[in-house]
Amino acid sequence: MPEQVIVLGGGIIGLSCAFEAAQRGAHVTVVEPHEFGGQASGAAAGMLAPYTENPEQPDPFFHLCAASLRLYPEWLRHIESISGLNAELMNTGSLTVAMHESDLLPLQTRLAWQQAYGLRAELVEGSSLRLLEPSLSPAVTAALFCPDESHVYAPHLVQALEAACRRMGVKLISHAGAITLPGLNGQYGVQVKTAEAGTFTGDRLVVCAGAWACKYAEAFGFPIPIHPIRGQICAFDVPVRDVRHMVFSSQAYWVGKNNGTLVCGASEDVAGYDTSVTERGIERLVRFGPRLLPLLEGLRPIHSWAGLRPATRDGWPLIGPLPGRPDIILAAGHYRNGILLSPVTAAIVADLLTGRKPDGPIAAFAPDRFAGTAARRGVS
Numbered sequence: 051m052p053e054q055v056i057v058l059g060g061g062i063i064g065l066s067c068a069f070e071a072a073q074r075g076a077h078v079t080v081v082e083p084h085e086f087g088g089q090a091s092g093a094a095a096g097m098l099a100p101y102t103e104n105p106e107q108p109d110p111f112f113h114l115c116a117a118s119l120r121l122y123p124e125w126l127r128h129i130e131s132i133s134g135l136n137a138e139l140m141n142t143g144s145l146t147v148a149m150h151e152s153d154l155l156p157l158q159t160r161l162a163w164q165q166a167y168g169l170r171a172e173l174v175e176g177s178s179l180r181l182l183e184p185s186l187s188p189a190v191t192a193a194l195f196c197p198d199e200s201h202v203y204a205p206h207l208v209q210a211l212e213a214a215c216r217r218m219g220v221k222l223i224s225h226a227g228a229i230t231l232p233g234l235n236g237q238y239g240v241q242v243k244t245a246e247a248g249t250f251t252g253d254r255l256v257v258c259a260g261a262w263a264c265k266y267a268e269a270f271g272f273p274i275p276i277h278p279i280r281g282q283i284c285a286f287d288v289p290v291r292d293v294r295h296m297v298f299s300s301q302a303y304w305v306g307k308n309n310g311t312l313v314c315g316a317s318e319d320v321a322g323y324d325t326s327v328t329e330r331g332i333e334r335l336v337r338f339g340p341r342l343l344p345l346l347e348g349l350r351p352i353h354s355w356a357g358l359r360p361a362t363r364d365g366w367p368l369i370g371p372l373p374g375r376p377d378i379i380l381a382a383g384h385y386r387n388g389i390l391l392s393p394v395t396a397a398i399v400a401d402l403l404t405g406r407k408p409d410g411p412i413a414a415f416a417p418d419r420f421a422g423t424a425a426r427r428g429v430s
């Protein structure tokens with residue numbers, strides 16, 4: 051393990067990588083321009099839903115997501131015991147609902163391959179469905195039940211990770227302001243200059259800047275095809291016992307939290323780096339809710355917010371060293387699944403830092419997988 055690791059970005063990915071690297075003996079500094087967890091990670095619904103998020107086939111992304119879900123319970127126990135904070139893991143299971151005949155075929159297709167793969171999943175209909183989730187409208191004719199999907203309270207997980215990192219001796223630098231990388235010209239070793247918090251030098255750099263990772267393309271002379279996709283999301287005042295499962299539909303999802311809110315998300319819109327909430331974005335969610343969950347009739351959200359998902363062209367993250375620079379590792383572009391993917395990303399990054407071969411194949415997530423086409427299209 052190299053002596054000094056500098057992590058750029060203090061969202062869930064940066065803090066997770068810092069925590070795991072510190073566990074393995076590195077001296078780690080996390081440099082965050084603003085607040086820890088102040089962007090996508092603090093805005094997320096916290097769902098750990100690899101089976102719902104991968105309806106098509108068991109591809110490398112599905113395997114990455116499934117591996118991360120397997121790591122979660124132990125990873126969380128460890129963070130919670132070191133930090134003394136609770137990230138509120140709730141093993142509720144999920145229901146993906148069908149309201150029309152045409153909704154059923156994709157669910158049956160998904161059920162077939164996921165069962166063949168050995169996952170616990172079943173199609174529930176009629177009175178069995180009402181018994182399982184009484185809050186659903188009679189308009190819901192069937193649902194795919196995945197008992198092994200769960201969720202955390204993302205803002206609390208970020209706080210727990212931050213506290214655990216601090217306990218592990220990680221230096222946490224927030225409100226560092228603008229960051230530049232003047233010392234990249236030497237063969238190895240990095241220098242990170244900040245507007246507000248001074249300069250840091252290290253042996254290795256891990257770039258976890260979420261939707262802002264693309265801003266380093268020029269410094270690295272390497273395209274980083276990540277762009278922000280805004281997610282608008284809201285919460286209703288609904289006791290957790292009233293909606294027992296995570297509910298997914300083609301239009302929205304609903305997740306009941308321990309604090310008595312039912313979180314409903316989320317829009318996917320292109321708005322650059324604008325994190326404001328629009329009436330249109332939230333009204334669509336509000337209007338659709340009662341069709342599935344009659345208890346939402348007449349309710350207004352008590353809170354609405356937005357975050358920027360770091361999206362890539364294929365929806366898969368970029369995890370790995372930059373070509374020709376093994377001292378610079380990219381871990382960004384986790385799009386809709388960064389909360390789910392935090393433990394597996396941290397494990398891969400820590401393996402790369404220690405020269406250990408990561409457990410699963412990671413070539414599918416190589417940062418240079420778009421390099422040819424990106425250069426042709428001028429993407430940076």
Ligand SMILES: Cc1cc2nc3c(=O)[nH]c(=O)nc-3n(C[C@H](O)[C@H](O)[C@H](O)COP(=O)(O)OP(=O)(O)OC[C@H]3O[C@@H](n4cnc5c(N)ncnc54)[C@H](O)[C@@H]3O)c2cc1C
Nearest residue numbers: 059061063089090091095096097260281357387388389390
């Ligand atoms: C509404 C919504 C709901 C979501 N729900 C879920 C969910 O249920 N489950 C799930 O798994 N995922 C979910 N996601 C996705 C998840 O939130 C993201 O994939 C994840 O938070 C990405 O983490 P990150 O640390 O890479 O990015 P971020 O949390 O955005 O962190 C990046 C950090 O980099 C900092 N930064 C900015 N500029 C620079 C710079 N130049 N240098 C260094 N750092 C910089 C930022 O200030 C920020 O703190 C959701 C996202 C949204 C928006």
